[in-house]
Structure formats: C-alpha cells, structure tokens
C-alpha cells in the first residue's frame with residue numbers, strides 16, 4: 001500500500017512512488033536501436049526562464065528548425081501541459097515541484113524513445129531542474145537558460161499576467177512575488193547582446209549548434 005504525506009494532488013502523486021512488488025521489464029529493442037533508426041540521439045533540451053522570456057517561441061522555432069533537418073523533436077510546453085497532464089496542479093512551490101517532476105519523467109521517456117524532447121517551463125527551482133537532470137543519462141540533459149531581464153519580460157506581457165500580478169490580482173507570480181532561481185551551471189545561456197535580444201532564429205541556432213557539436217544530430 002502506498003502512503004502519502006500532506007494533502008492535495010502533489011502530495012498524493014508523491015506518495016504513489018511507494019508501491020511494492022513492481023518489477024522492471026526489459027524489451028529486446030532498446031534506445032540504441034531506436035537512435036540508429038532515427039539517425040539522432042535522444043536528449044532533453046530543457047528551457048527555463050521567466051514568463052515572457054521567450055521559452056515557447058524558442059521551443060517552437062527550434063522544433064521547426066530540427067524538423068526541417070529531418071530530426072524528430074517534440075515540444076513539451078508548461079502552459080500546454082497544464083491543460084491536460086498537469087491540470088490538477090496550481091502554482092504553490094509544492095505543485096510546481098510536482099509539475100516539473102512529471103514533465104521530467106515524460107521528457108525522459110521521449111529521450112529514451114530517441115527523440116529530441118524540448119521542454120519549456122518556467123521551472124523556477126534549481127533543485128527541481130537538477131532532479132530532472134539526474135533522471136537522464138550523462139550529458140543528455142541540456143539546460144538552456146533564457147536569461148531575459150524581468151523588465152523585458154514585463155514590457156512584453158503578451159498575456160497581461162504581469163499587469164495582473166502588479167495589481168495584486170494574481171498572487172505568487174514568478175519574478176514578482178515568487179522566486180526564480182537562475183541556473184548555476186547550464187549548458188547554454190541566451191541573453192541580450194548590447195541591449196537587444198537575439199532573434200528567435202538566432203536563439204534556436206545557438207541550440208542547434210550545441211546539438212551538432214555534441215553529436216546529437218547523428219546516430
């Protein structure tokens with residue numbers, strides 16, 4: 001029987017890990033076989049940054065660029081996943097942790113399937129991102145920090161959420177009254193150069209160059 005600590009969906013999900021009498025079943029076709037088929041190496045490109053920093057834009061531009069190179073990629077977007085898989089979660093620290101854990105597990109499956117999985121979530125806590133990194137085989141978790149200043153994100157405000165947060169109508173909004181912990185050792189940092197943000201295709205190009213250099217785009 002599983003046990004749970006605390007209450008709510010995140011606590012219940014955390015408790016589900018306590019099942020007994022479960023066994024791992026190995027299949028004859030493995031990751032290496034799938035990678036040969038796809039002519040690429042499975043990995044997770046994990047994009048983190050404030051709301052409005054350009055995560056979804058980068059994820060989609062990168063996905064399109066990889067597709068045009070005949071590489072199989074799939075985008076896991078935090079906002080989108082909160083419509084389904086994670087629709088029981090809100091924005092408390094505990095729910096965000098559970099959100100990141102679930103997406104990390106899904107991303108790990110996609111990478112094992114041989115895909116380039118592009119996960120795009122605020123993922124504000126360093127410890128949660130590091131836990132996802134620890135789920136993946138060596139070097140196949142690529143953390144991309146979209147390092148845009150809060151003022152830039154707030155001036156974009158495409159959904160009007162910063163305005164609502166400043167007005168006190170949304171509580172616990174990342175960057176306003178909730179924390180964001182920047183990565184300390186990410187693989188890729190995207191930031192402003194001479195006061196301007198790189199274009200979406202330049203941001204995607206930075207990631208593609210990294211993937212090429214590290215051999216992820218060949219088997």
Ligand SMILES: Nc1ncnc2c1ncn2[C@@H]1O[C@H](COP(=O)(O)OS(=O)(=O)O)[C@@H](OP(=O)(O)O)[C@H]1O
Pocket residue numbers: 050051052055056078079082091095096097099100120121122123124159161170171172173174178
């Ligand atoms: N309180 C609060 N804080 C931050 N963001 C909020 C909040 N409430 C709603 N939203 C909207 O939810 C999107 C972030 O979802 P994520 O799953 O990426 O968040 S997290 O990683 O669990 O922190 C985020 O999308 P992006 O703007 O694409 O980042 C917002 O649209």
Ligand SMILES: Nc1ncnc2c1ncn2[C@@H]1O[C@H](COP(=O)(O)OP(=O)(O)O)[C@@H](O)[C@H]1O
Pocket residue numbers: 049050051052053054055056057058156157158197198199200203
């Ligand atoms: N590189 C960029 N240069 C200029 N504007 C951008 C860039 N990337 C994103 N944007 C714009 O910023 C806003 C927020 O981008 P979005 O990708 O939705 O961010 P996030 O997913 O981090 O919330 C959108 O209006 C988008 O068009």
